[in-house]
Amino acid sequence: MAAPDTLRYAKIPLTHGSGAIPVLGFGTLIPDPLATKQATKAALEVGFRHFDCAERYRNEQAVGDAMQELFKAGAIQRKDVFVTTKLWNSNHRPERVKPAFDASRQRLKLDYVDCYLIHTPFAFQPGDEQEPRDERGQVIYDSGVTLVETWQALESLVDEGQCRAIGLSNVNLEKLQEIVEVARIKPAVVEVESHPYLPEWDLLEYCQQHGIVLLAFAALGHAMEPRLLDDPVITAIARRLRKTPAQVVLAWAVQRGTALLTTSVTPSRIRENFELSTIPEDAMQEIRDARDVRQ
Numbered sequence: 001m002a003a004p005d006t007l008r009y010a011k012i013p014l015t016h017g018s019g020a021i022p023v024l025g026f027g028t029l030i031p032d033p034l035a036t037k038q039a040t041k042a043a044l045e046v047g048f049r050h051f052d053c054a055e056r057y058r059n060e061q062a063v064g065d066a067m068q069e070l071f072k073a074g075a076i077q078r079k080d081v082f083v084t085t086k087l088w089n090s091n092h093r094p095e096r097v098k099p100a101f102d103a104s105r106q107r108l109k110l111d112y113v114d115c116y117l118i119h120t121p122f123a124f125q126p127g128d129e130q131e132p133r134d135e136r137g138q139v140i141y142d143s144g145v146t147l148v149e150t151w152q153a154l155e156s157l158v159d160e161g162q163c164r165a166i167g168l169s170n171v172n173l174e175k176l177q178e179i180v181e182v183a184r185i186k187p188a189v190v191e192v193e194s195h196p197y198l199p200e201w202d203l204l205e206y207c208q209q210h211g212i213v214l215l216a217f218a219a220l221g222h223a224m225e226p227r228l229l230d231d232p233v234i235t236a237i238a239r240r241l242r243k244t245p246a247q248v249v250l251a252w253a254v255q256r257g258t259a260l261l262t263t264s265v266t267p268s269r270i271r272e273n274f275e276l277s278t279i280p281e282d283a284m285q286e287i288r289d290a291r292d293v294r295q
Contacts, residue, residue: 005277005278007023007251007254007255007276007277007278008024008047008274008275008276008277009022009047010022010023010024010254011023012213012259014115014165014188014189014213015186015188015211015212016165016185016186016187016188016211016212017114017115017158017164017165017166017188017189018114018164018165019082019114019164019165020082021050021082021114021115021189021213021215021259022048022049022050022082022259023254023258023259023260024047024048024049024050024250024254024259024260024262024273024274024276025048025050025051025052025082025084025215025259025260025261025262026039026040026043026048026050026051026052026261026262026263026270027052027217027261027262027263028040028051028052028053028054028057028059028063028263029054029057029263030057030059030263030265031059033059033061033062034062035265036059036062036063036066037062037063037065037066038066038265039263039264039265039270040062040063040066040067041066041069041070042267042270043270043274044066044067044070044075044076044081045070045075046267046270046271046274047274048270048274049080049081049082050081050082050083050084050259051063051067051081051082051083051084052084052085052191052215052217052261053083053084053085053086053104053108054085054086054088054119055085055086055087055088055091055100055103055104055119056086056088056119056130060085060104060107060108061107061108063108064107064108064109064110065109067081067083067108067109067110068109078110078111082114082115083108083110083113083114083115084113084114084115084116084117084189084191084215085104085105085108085113085115085116085117086116086117086118086119086169087100087101087116087117087118087119087150087154088100088119088124088130089119089120089122089123089124089130090123090124090125090126090127090128090129090130090132091126092118092123092124092126092142092145092147092149092150093123093126093142093144093145093150094145094149094150094152094153096126097150097153097154097156097157098153098156098157098160101113101116101157101162101163104116105162111162112161112162112163112164113162113163113164114164114165115163115164115165115166115167115188115189116154116157116163116165116166116167117166117167117168117169117189117191118147118150118151118154118167118168118169119169119170120169120170120171121147121168121170121171121175122141123141123142123143123144123145123147123150124139124140124141124142125140125141125142126142147175147178147179148178148179148182151166151179151182151183152184154166154185155183155184155185158185165188165189166185166187166188167187167188167189167190167191167212167213167215168187168189168190168191169190169191169192170191170192171190171192172203173202173203173206176190176203176206176207176212177206180210180212186210186211186212187212188212188213189212189213189214189215189259190203190207190212190213190214190215191215191216191217191261192214192215192216192217193216193217193218193222194214194216194217194218194219194253194258195216195218195219195220195221195228195249195253196221196228196231196234196249196252196287196290196291197221197224197228197291199288199291200214200216204256204257204258208257213258213259214257214258214259215258215259215260215261216253216258216259216260216261217260217261218261219249219250219253219260219261219262220246220249220250220262221249228245228249229245229246229249230245231245231290233286233287233290234248234249234287237279237283237286237287240283241279241280241283243277243279244272246262246272246273247272247273247275247276247277248279248283248287250262250273250276251276251277251278251279252279252283252284252287254276255278255279255284256284
């Protein structure tokens with residue numbers, strides 16, 4: 001009898017942080033708080049154990065409420081769930097980092113956060129407005145703080161014990177290198193858009209060389225045209241393997257060494273995105289070859 005396929009339960013140990021990140025993550029960029037809570041509960045019940053949140057999404061409280069309901073019911077333990085959240089651009093000044101982190105943690109109703117990311121490398125004018133704008137409607141940036149200074153403030157959060165790992169989001173290879181070269185605590189995770197149409201091979205190679213997990217958001221290709229899930233190579237593999245195109249693309253992401261995020265408010269789609277199994281190596285190569293031809 002064949003051993004059960006465990007791809008969906010895989011985790012990647014954090015070289016520069018505590019614990020291990022589940023390869024399948026659920027993204028919580030959902031505009032409506034009630035829908036956020038319902039989707040988070042559905043994802044937990046299906047088996048997702050990584051939840052990607054952010055101050056910017058304005059729904060951390062709904063995610064926290066959903067998790068607490070299941071924790072209190074005894075269905076799931078806190079130690080089995082990996083929670084990521086992010087520092088927004090208007091809080092890049094070092095003195096604003098800990099208050100922003102504490103506010104996120106309290107909204108999530110957690111004693112600690114597994115991973116805290118700098119949401120983007122761009123600092124906005126500090127304050128309570130998430131997108132401060134001038135009289136012309138242009139975003140007001142903050143030239144009084146560097147990304148390195150913000151990073152050092154995140155390192156202090158790890159020292160204090162309520163943040164178990166730190167990382168970056170929406171950065172290119174050059175920005176990542178800038179931080180890695182000076183960091184006392186290296187990034188554990190780098191979250192960027194990545195899928196077969198945007199494979200980010202150079203960034204992935206650098207991350208693997210430095211013990212950093214690449215976390216792929218928009219792993220199913222956003223709403224971009226042409227649609228990734230309509231790609232003839234992907235759909236042919238899906239038919240051959242009796243999987244959905246989404247399951248093929250997500251398995252590709254895990255098998256090439258990344259963690260990933262998907263988002264849905266539809267219970268059947270949430271379940272589909274979790275029910276992954278390994279695809280053959282020839283299918284992996286077909287996807288890579290097709291992308292190389294497209295480029």
